[in-house]
Amino acid sequence: MHQDVERGNTANQDGAPDEAAKRDAVIDRVLSRGTSNRTATTRFTDGRATALQDESTVADSDHDGLQLEREERRSLQHVDGLSTELEDVSEVEYRQVRLERAVLIGVYAAGTLADAENSLHELAALCETAGAVVLDGVLQRRPHPDATTYLGRGKVEELADIVRAVGADTVVADTELAPSQRRALEDRVKVKVIDRTAVILDIFSQHAKSREGKAQVELAQLEYLLPRLRGWGQSMSRQAGGQVGSAGAGMGSRGPGETKIELDRRRIHTRMAKLRRQIAGMKTARDTNRAQRGRNKVPAVAIAGYTNAGKSSLLNRITKAGVLVENQLFATLDATVRRATTADGRPHTIADTVGFVRNLPHQLVEAFRSTLEEVAESDVLVHVVDGSHPDPAAQIRTVREVITEIDAHELPELIVFNKADLVDAPTRMVLRNLAPDAVFVSARTGEGIDTLLERIAQMLPVHEVEIELVIPYHRGDLVSQLHGQGGVLREHHDTDGTHLRALVHPDQLGQFAEFRVGGADAPERKRPSVRHKPRSGSEPAASRSLDLPKQNYDN
Numbered sequence: 001m002h003q004d005v006e007r008g009n010t011a012n013q014d015g016a017p018d019e020a021a022k023r024d025a026v027i028d029r030v031l032s033r034g035t036s037n038r039t040a041t042t043r044f045t046d047g048r049a050t051a052l053q054d055e056s057t058v059a060d061s062d063h064d065g066l067q068l069e070r071e072e073r074r075s076l077q078h079v080d081g082l083s084t085e086l087e088d089v090s091e092v093e094y095r096q097v098r099l100e101r102a103v104l105i106g107v108y109a110a111g112t113l114a115d116a117e118n119s120l121h122e123l124a125a126l127c128e129t130a131g132a133v134v135l136d137g138v139l140q141r142r143p144h145p146d147a148t149t150y151l152g153r154g155k156v157e158e159l160a161d162i163v164r165a166v167g168a169d170t171v172v173a174d175t176e177l178a179p180s181q182r183r184a185l186e187d188r189v190k191v192k193v194i195d196r197t198a199v200i201l202d203i204f205s206q207h208a209k210s211r212e213g214k215a216q217v218e219l220a221q222l223e224y225l226l227p228r229l230r231g232w233g234q235s236m237s238r239q240a241g242g243q244v245g246s247a248g249a250g251m252g253s254r255g256p257g258e259t260k261i262e263l264d265r266r267r268i269h270t271r272m273a274k275l276r277r278q279i280a281g282m283k284t285a286r287d288t289n290r291a292q293r294g295r296n297k298v299p300a301v302a303i304a305g306y307t308n309a310g311k312s313s314l315l316n317r318i319t320k321a322g323v324l325v326e327n328q329l330f331a332t333l334d335a336t337v338r339r340a341t342t343a344d345g346r347p348h349t350i351a352d353t354v355g356f357v358r359n360l361p362h363q364l365v366e367a368f369r370s371t372l373e374e375v376a377e378s379d380v381l382v383h384v385v386d387g388s389h390p391d392p393a394a395q396i397r398t399v400r401e402v403i404t405e406i407d408a409h410e411l412p413e414l415i416v417f418n419k420a421d422l423v424d425a426p427t428r429m430v431l432r433n434l435a436p437d438a439v440f441v442s443a444r445t446g447e448g449i450d451t452l453l454e455r456i457a458q459m460l461p462v463h464e465v466e467i468e469l470v471i472p473y474h475r476g477d478l479v480s481q482l483h484g485q486g487g488v489l490r491e492h493h494d495t496d497g498t499h500l501r502a503l504v505h506p507d508q509l510g511q512f513a514e515f516r517v518g519g520a521d522a523p524e525r526k527r528p529s530v531r532h533k534p535r536s537g538s539e540p541a542a543s544r545s546l547d548l549p550k551q552n553y554d555n
């Protein structure tokens with residue numbers, strides 16, 4: 001729009017080049033030389049790269065000029081059905097003032113077109129959630145994004161044409177852009193350019209409600225901005241016409257806000273240190289709560305999964321918790337913990353958690369680490385997957401990646417395919433192959449909920465009983481059995497047999513009654529069992545903590 005035109009015209013007048021600018025320019029030049037060689041000489045045959053070839057060495061290839069041209073034309077691919085533009089013209093008029101009009105861009109390697117399209121559709125949903133209108137989306141096939149301009153040089157010109165033709169004011173790249181790529185693209189396309197990470201951070205900043213959530217998002221945003229400081233300071237002040245404030249500036253620029261962005265690095269570092277301390281402080285309260293639950297031996301279930309999979313709906317269905325459910329990405333940012341009881345009366349907690357998404361900014365995973373500990377410290381992971389999603393396998397992969405990152409990958413996991421009301425029989429077969437033990441449920445219709453509750457009850461740790469035993473030598477089978485179930489705490493041999501202190505399931509008390517020290521009436525100490533799958537070494541998982549080293553919070 002008008003500001004963008006102005007910005008384009010003034011792009012060369014932005015301050016005298018300082019040392020950093022010179023350094024950047026050199027880096028940019030070096031990078032652009034390296035890639036221009038590569039992109040000019042890479043060719044594809046039948047969707048497969050034929051390795052790096054020089055133009056002069058492809059004489060014997062079956063490419064003729066026409067084929068090359070056709071391939072070039074094909075390589076910038078439109079993704080249909082992305083537009084979220086409103087039909088009603090009057091509403092469009094109104095929204096134009098308020099919302100950004102975005103064109104999405106992505107790069108995909110040979111053979112991953114379907115995946116790239118899914119990813120671009122998801123980016124469209126993210127942009128929509130952030131409050132933008134998506135006008136168009138284009139994908140370019142390329143082994144790697146261009147180091148200078150993300151899309152190839154020629155394609156950037158086409159993109160500029162598209163942006164002008166549809167009247168967009170923002171370009172959103174599907175993967176994280178290097179600061180120099182973003183600047184180079186902006187200079188050529190003449191509108192604001194942001195990336196997937198900025199959109200996700202923007203949604204988080206709009207949705208954060210609790211003090212802790214807000215602090216976590218701000219920390220993540222500052223971390224993202226820090227290496228981009230110079231570029232953002234310039235383009236954002238141009239973008240907003242010098243206007244100070246956070247709400248009106250649009251996707252990728254809300255949150256820390258204009259004035260903060262223009263603070264020097266040192267002050268941002270100070271602010272980040274303060275946020276880390278705040279978050280660590282709030283974490284203490286959460287730890288106390290959790291320790292309380294731990295002392296009362298209440299097993300914990302965590303509902304985790306891809307964003308919009310229906311985690312909150314499921315928690316509502318199970319516990320009638322009244323948790324915010326929205327057809328939006330990242331509706332839930334704060335972990336909600338509810339109490340529940342199994343059919344046989346065992347109390348436990350169920351926690352709803354923040355959703356995951358592909359390319360979840362690592363800054364967010366770091367900042368939300370204390371919230372995500374809620375997941376890592378639970379006893380059972382209920383991994384909710386949207387069964388009606390076009391690529392549930394990718395969702396499962398993404399969620400497992402994050403779960404591994406927060407050290408929760410060894411928890412017993414139950415895959416739950418939700419939205420079964422939208423899944424037909426053939427798709428169920430496919431899903432079943434993905435996860436044979438999974439439960440199919442519908443938070444909407446209630447289908448499968450009873451089975452889900454039964455399965456959760458089976459997976460909850462049972463409280464084991466600690467007993468003292470003397471087992472005569474001719475019953476070595478019992479000693480082996482106790483070792484086999486991992487229940488032996490202490491053992492020594494004496495003349496009357498093997499002396500043991502062991503953990504057994506309450507159902508086994510009868511079996512061992514005659515060997516108990518002091519007879520069957522001996523006092524027994526109840527204690528929670530160790531995890532189903534103890535983590536590395538002999539250390540029981542329950543005693544592990546995800547605490548970052550103290551110094552990480554303070555510098």
Ligand SMILES: Nc1nc2c(ncn2[C@@H]2O[C@H](COP(=O)(O)OP(=O)(O)OP(=O)(O)O)[C@@H](O)[C@H]2O)c(=O)[nH]1
Binds near residue numbers: 419
């Ligand atoms: N058809 C159908 N829709 C469902 C079902 N469960 C949830 N939904 C819908 O899916 C959307 C997302 O539901 P949420 O419960 O907010 O999903 P979530 O996983 O908590 O999402 P985030 O908190 O954003 O990560 C909402 O529009 C729900 O109405 C289901 O079983 N069937």
Ligand SMILES: [Mg+2]
Binds near residue numbers: 311325332
């Ligand atoms: Mg939710």
